Amino acid sequence: xxxxxxxxxxxxxxxxxxxxxxxxxxxxxxxxxxxxxxxxxxxxxxxxxxxxxxxxxxxxxxxxxxxxxxxxxxxxxxxxxxxxxxxxxxxxxxxxxxxxxxxxxxxxxxxxxxxxxxxxxxxxxxxxxxxxxxxxxxxxxxxxxxxxxxxxxxxxxxxxxxxxxxxxxxxxxxxxxxxxxxxxxxxxxxxxxxxxxxxxxxxxxxxxxxxxxxxxxxxxxxxxxxxx
Numbered sequence: 001x002x003x004x005x006x007x008x009x010x011x012x013x014x015x016x017x018x019x020x021x022x023x024x025x026x027x028x029x030x031x032x033x034x035x036x037x038x039x040x041x042x043x044x045x046x047x048x049x050x051x052x053x054x055x056x057x058x059x060x061x062x063x064x065x066x067x068x069x070x071x072x073x074x075x076x077x078x079x080x081x082x083x084x085x086x087x088x089x090x091x092x093x094x095x096x097x098x099x100x101x102x103x104x105x106x107x108x109x110x111x112x113x114x115x116x117x118x119x120x121x122x123x124x125x126x127x128x129x130x131x132x133x134x135x136x137x138x139x140x141x142x143x144x145x146x147x148x149x150x151x152x153x154x155x156x157x158x159x160x161x162x163x164x165x166x167x168x169x170x171x172x173x174x175x176x177x178x179x180x181x182x183x184x185x186x187x188x189x190x191x192x193x194x195x196x197x198x199x200x201x202x203x204x205x206x207x208x209x210x211x212x213x214x215x216x217x218x219x220x221x222x223x224x225x226x227x228x
Contacts, residue, residue: 004119006030007048009039009065010081011057015104019052022108028115036060040068050115054081055093063092075146075159077118079111094196099160101192117187134169137211137228141165150210157207160185164200168216168226178223 006028010016016032023030031048033039037059043051051069053062060068066078080093080101093101099118102111134141140149146162148155157165163185168176182189182197201216201224208214215227 003027003029004049005047006050006052006115007039007043007046008032008052009034009036009057009062010052010054011035012054019108019111023112023115026112036062036065039065043069043072048076050077050079050118052079052081052111052115056083066093066098070158074156075162077159079114079118091192091195091199094192095199098196100186131169134166135228136169136208136226137214139208139211139214141169148207153210155207160196160200161203161207164197165204168204168224171226173225173227175219175225176223181223 004027006023008016008019008023008030010019010032011034013034016034020030020032031042031046033042035058036053039053040060042048051066053065055062057065062080066080069076069078078093078098080098082093082101082103100114102114132142132144134143138150141147142149143162143166146157146159148157148165164181167181167184178194178197179189182193186193186196205216208216211228213228217225217227219225
C-alpha cells in the first residue's frame with residue numbers, strides 16, 4: 001500500500017521543515033514548497049492525496065493556490081494553516097472548499113489528528129455509499145463523480161458540497177440535524193465549522209435554484225430539509 005502523499009506549502013522554512021520531517025516519520029510522503037507558485041507547479045506535475053497550505057505566502061497565497069487546485073481537483077482535501085488574527089481568511093478559505101484549518105501555534109499531534117480524521121472520513125464516505133445517483137427534481141446527482149446535472153449543464157461539486165448534498169438526499173424529506181451534519185462532515189461542531197456549513201448550504205441552494213420545486217429549508221433550531 002502506497003504512503004499518503006502530502007503537498008505542504010509553508011513560507012516559514014523552519015516550520016515547514018519541522019512539519020515535513022514529522023509527517024515523514026509518521027509515514028506520510030511529504031513535499032515542502034516555500035511559495036504558492038512552486039507548489040502549484042508541483043501540483044500540475046504530481047499527484048497528492050492531501051494539501052496543507054499556509055494562507056499567507058509570497059507570490060501566491062494559500063487561498064489563491066486552493067482555488068487553482070480545485071479547478072482541476074474539486075474533491076482534493078485541503079487544510080489551511082492560519083494565524084489567530086485571520087478569522088476572515090478562515091471563512092474565505094471555507095468558501096474555496098477547504099476541509100479544515102488549524103491556527104498557529106499548533107502541536108504536531110493536532111495536525112496529525114486532523115489529517116487522519118479527514119482521510120478516514122473521505123475513505124469511509126467513499127466506501128459506504130449506498131446509492132450512486134439521486135434524482136432531485138429535474139437534477140441528477142452523481143455521488144461518485146460528484147456531479148450535479150441539470151439538462152446540458154454539469155456542475156462539479158467539491159467533496160464537502162457532495163457530502164452535504166448526499167446527506168440531505170439520504171434523509172429525504174426528514175430533517176437533517178445541523179449538529180449531526182457538522183460532526184459527520186466537519187468532525188467538530190465548533191463556530192467556524194458551523195459558519196462553513198452555512199456557506200455550503202448557500203452554495204447548494206444556488207446550484208439548485210433552476211428548479212423552483214427544489215428547496216433546502218431551514219428548520220429552526222433543528223437543521224435542514226431537502227424538498228423536491
